[in-house]
Amino acid sequence: xxxxxxxxxxxxxxxxxxxxxxxxxxxxxxxxxxxxxxxxxxxxxxxxxxxxxxxxxxxxxxxxxxxxxxxxxxxxxxxxxxxxxxxxxxxxxxxxxxxxxxxxxxxxxxxxxxxxxxxxxxxxxxxxxxxxxxxxxxxxxxxxxxxxxxxxxxxxxxxxxxxxxxxxxxxxxxxxxxxxxxxxxxxxxxxxxxxxxxxxxxxxxxxxxxxxxxxxxxxxxxxxxxxxxxxxxxxxxxxxxxxxxxxxxxxxxxxxxxxxxxxxxxxxxxxxxxxxxxxxxxxxxxxxxxxxxxxxxxxxxxxxxxxxxxxxxxxxxxxxxxxxxxxxxxxxxxxxxxxxxxxxxxxxxxxxxxxxxxxxxxxxxxxxxxxxxxxxxxxxxxxxxxxxxxxxxxxxxxxxxxxxxxxxxxxxxxxxxxxxxxxxxxxxxxxxxxxxxxxxxxxxxxxxxxxxxxxxxxxxxxxxxxxxxxxxxxxxxxxxxxxxxxxxxxxxxxxxxxxxxxxxxxxxxxxxxxxxxxxxxxxxxxxxxxxxxxxxxxxxxxxxxxxxxxxxxxxxxxxx
Amino acid sequence: xxxxxxxxxxxxxxxxxxxxxxxxxxxxxxxxxxxxxxxxxxxxxxxxxxxxxxxxxxxxxxxxxxxxxxxxxxxxxxxxxxxxxxxxxxxxxxxxxxxxxxxxxxxxxxxxxxxxxxxxxxxxxxxxxxxxxxxxxxxxxxxxxxxxxxxxxxxxxxxxx
Numbered sequence: 237x238x239x240x241x242x243x244x245x246x247x248x249x250x251x252x253x254x255x256x257x258x259x260x261x262x263x264x265x266x267x268x269x270x271x272x273x274x275x276x277x278x279x280x281x282x283x284x285x286x287x288x289x290x291x292x293x294x295x296x297x298x299x300x301x302x303x304x305x306x307x308x309x310x311x312x313x314x315x316x317x318x319x320x321x322x323x324x325x326x327x328x329x330x331x332x333x334x335x336x337x338x339x340x341x342x343x344x345x346x347x348x349x350x351x352x353x354x355x356x357x358x359x360x361x362x363x364x365x366x367x368x369x370x371x372x373x374x375x376x377x378x379x380x381x382x383x384x385x386x387x388x389x390x391x392x393x394x395x396x397x398x399x400x401x402x403x404x405x406x407x408x409x410x411x412x413x414x415x416x417x418x419x420x421x422x423x424x425x426x427x428x429x430x431x432x433x434x435x436x437x438x439x440x441x442x443x444x445x446x447x448x449x450x451x452x453x454x455x456x457x458x459x460x461x462x463x464x465x466x467x468x469x470x471x472x473x474x475x476x477x478x479x480x481x482x483x484x485x486x487x488x489x490x491x492x493x494x495x496x497x498x499x500x501x502x503x504x505x506x507x508x509x510x511x512x513x514x515x516x517x518x519x520x521x522x523x524x525x526x527x528x529x530x531x532x533x534x535x536x537x538x539x540x541x542x543x544x545x546x547x548x549x550x551x552x553x554x555x556x557x558x559x560x561x562x563x564x565x566x567x568x569x570x571x572x573x574x575x576x577x578x579x580x581x582x583x584x585x586x587x588x589x590x591x592x593x594x595x596x597x598x599x600x601x602x603x604x605x606x607x608x609x610x611x612x613x614x615x616x617x618x619x620x621x622x623x624x625x626x627x628x629x630x631x632x633x634x635x636x637x638x639x640x641x642x643x644x645x646x647x648x649x650x651x652x653x654x655x656x657x658x659x660x661x662x663x664x665x666x667x668x669x670x671x672x673x674x675x676x677x678x679x680x681x682x683x684x685x686x687x688x689x690x691x692x693x694x695x696x697x698x699x700x701x702x703x704x705x706x707x708x709x710x711x712x713x714x715x716x717x718x719x720x721x722x723x724x725x726x727x728x729x730x731x732x733x734x735x736x737x738x739x740x741x742x743x744x745x746x747x748x749x750x751x752x753x754x755x756x757x758x759x760x761x762x763x764x765x766x767x768x769x770x771x772x773x774x775x776x777x778x779x780x781x782x783x784x785x786x787x788x789x790x791x792x793x794x795x796x
Numbered sequence: 797x798x799x800x801x802x803x804x805x806x807x808x809x810x811x812x813x814x815x816x817x818x819x820x821x822x823x824x825x826x827x828x829x830x831x832x833x834x835x836x837x838x839x840x841x842x843x844x845x846x847x848x849x850x851x852x853x854x855x856x857x858x859x860x861x862x863x864x865x866x867x868x869x870x871x872x873x874x875x876x877x878x879x880x881x882x883x884x885x886x887x888x889x890x891x892x893x894x895x896x897x898x899x900x901x902x903x904x905x906x907x908x909x910x911x912x913x914x915x916x917x918x919x920x921x922x923x924x925x926x927x928x929x930x931x932x933x934x935x936x937x938x939x940x941x942x943x944x945x946x947x948x949x950x951x952x953x954x955x956x957x
Contacts, residue, residue, distance in 0.1 A: 358821045415806070540858040
């Protein structure tokens with residue numbers, strides 16, 4: 237029996253296990269929207285296409301599944317670009333379905349036409365234009381396969397209107413034979429042996445864990461590896477949660493706003509074991525002086541990440557879970573008491589911790605760090621936290637001790653303001669019972685604040701904690717430090733009344749202006765089973781410390 | 797260093813744009829790029845000449861390999877291979893210089909492919925030095941136009957890539 241393109245698309249999605257789509261309709265995709273009414277797939281109507289991608293991305297990060305979004309052609313498609321680039325930089329599996337004008341009109345500057353293939357080529361893992369309905373099922377299968385395997389990433393499928401309306405026999409391919417795409421999962425045994433020998437010989441080893449540990453679900457293996465051999469762990473922003481932040485061996489985040497002990501450990505270690513991390517410039521600082529005394533082992537599924545920024549001694553291309561499993565097997569036979577062997581190194585790290593602990597002083601104005609710390613305490617570290625981008629993001633990374641993977645959703649690579657709120661929506665859809673909190677700045681939250689309508693429509697109890705300092709905090713901090721306090725356009729003279737704004741959308745608005753109001757405000761918000769904006773009026777001039785100025789070596793930290 | 801890279805790619809629209817975009821997006825330079833179908837019409841072969849230190853070339857080959865449409869990438873650097881380029885040269889041919897141009901063309905095993913009372917168009921293929929040499933020799937005659945294909949390259953020996 238023949239089926240329409242829309243039917244083939246939706247049935248293919250069902251066969252891929254998709255039950256949620258985030259989207260926004262328009263002329264080119266009305267055929268698909270019409271068919272959605274007959275489909276078991278639930279559609280979440282967002283208010284801006286950028287939010288559709290971020291929501292699919294937040295859904296993917298929190299659940300480990302591939303997120304899906306559906307938008308129309310032209311402006312609908314171009315509005316997704318920031319969301320796609322965000323997912324691309326952080327290696328998040330998302331399938332973006334865009335409408336396109338009919339095949340006969342492509343290239344004719346038709347109404348609502350955009351060359352979305354050309355526009356998104358540099359920020360997708362792969363993209364497709366479906367020119368023939370006979371290719372549709374195969375392309376959908378390939379899109380999901382590519383998005384979710386190897387180093388995950390966004391895949392865009394452009395769907396011309398006539399292809400969606402056309403009809404054909406539906407045969408979903410059972411398997412794929414892709415000549416040109418074969419990610420390497422298994423780490424090379426010889427390289428693993430070499431790495432193992434180096435690990436046993438090291439006096440001051442350090443694990444540097446990134447988002448790849450989370451993508452490959454390798455937290456358990458990483459934790460076992462670190463604990464068995466008593467190796468301290470520092471993680472990137474993207475890696476937070478892959479190793480329990482409360483563990484004795486946890487050094488917290490490294491890099492520009494990393495902890496003193498993590499950055500000192502990197503500078504002084506004699507072996508750095510990088511797992512699923514890509515040596516981003518926010519992590520390395522000045523590359524020539526990054527881990528200057530260390531041999532480097534780098535485990536990554538993406539060969540292009542290896543030796544891109546920092547030369548490594550032992551590259552291991554493979555899935556972090558597979559490689560760590562193999563290393564763990566080797567270390568099982570090592571019966572030494574590694575904690576005693578490493579005593580000197582661990583003591584040194586503790587000394588650094590005690591010299592410059594993460595600290596702030598709560599006086600009569602609310603400190604943003606205090607808010608984050610209280611959110612951590614009151615949720616007992618069990619919430620899913622998303623963030624926007626800026627100072628609040630760094631305070632969240634510093635003061636919320638993530639203990640489980642997939643509990644921090646943040647735009648690490650692209651640094652997308654406006655990411656956190658729609659990502660929280662995606663996570664809340666994936667986990668309706670969990671507490672999901674977007675920790676935001678007053679600047680960032682305004683980038684996608686229209687999504688309050690989405691949370692209202694679907695009764696999503698997302699909580700938003702606005703650390704309101706009446707300015708674009710991070711650029712203002714940089715202007716203070718590097719531009720002689722010439723605050724050019726970083727002070728937000730006018731912002732909405734967030735409490736009234738929440739009420740306007742049918743949510744609840746709460747405000748705290750004094751330190752003693754912080755805890756009751758969070759407690760109240762957590763007890764309300766609907767969306768809440770908490771407006772915390774915080775210290776305006778507070779800066780994020782410690783800090784390594786961009787391009788400086790990690791040991792040159794500006795401290796409190 | 798200069799490297800000649802050969803890539804087998806799926807023969808479908810957009811592949812060239814992906815490759816070119818990869819180079820421009822990451823700040824790598826393409827000196828020449830030559831594409832054509834292989835024996836298998838679903839596969840094309842690209843010969844890319846580029847320049848960079850070891851780290852850049854390593855990134856280029858790895859990034860190319862990462863593209864979903866690319867089947868195989870080989871860097872010929874340090875290997876025994878043959879490369880050729882073809883050039884069409886339109887040169888002014890006055891009666892005084894016509895014999896000399898013919899002689900040069902003959903020495904370079906070139907062919908005259910178009911003649912007018914005032915010009916010859918010459919086809920020559922060969923490696924880069926040979927192409928440069930004929931250009932240098934013909935320059936004094938007055939070259940009107942030059943079209944080069946860019947290099948194609950193949951490894952020596954019986955094995956393919």
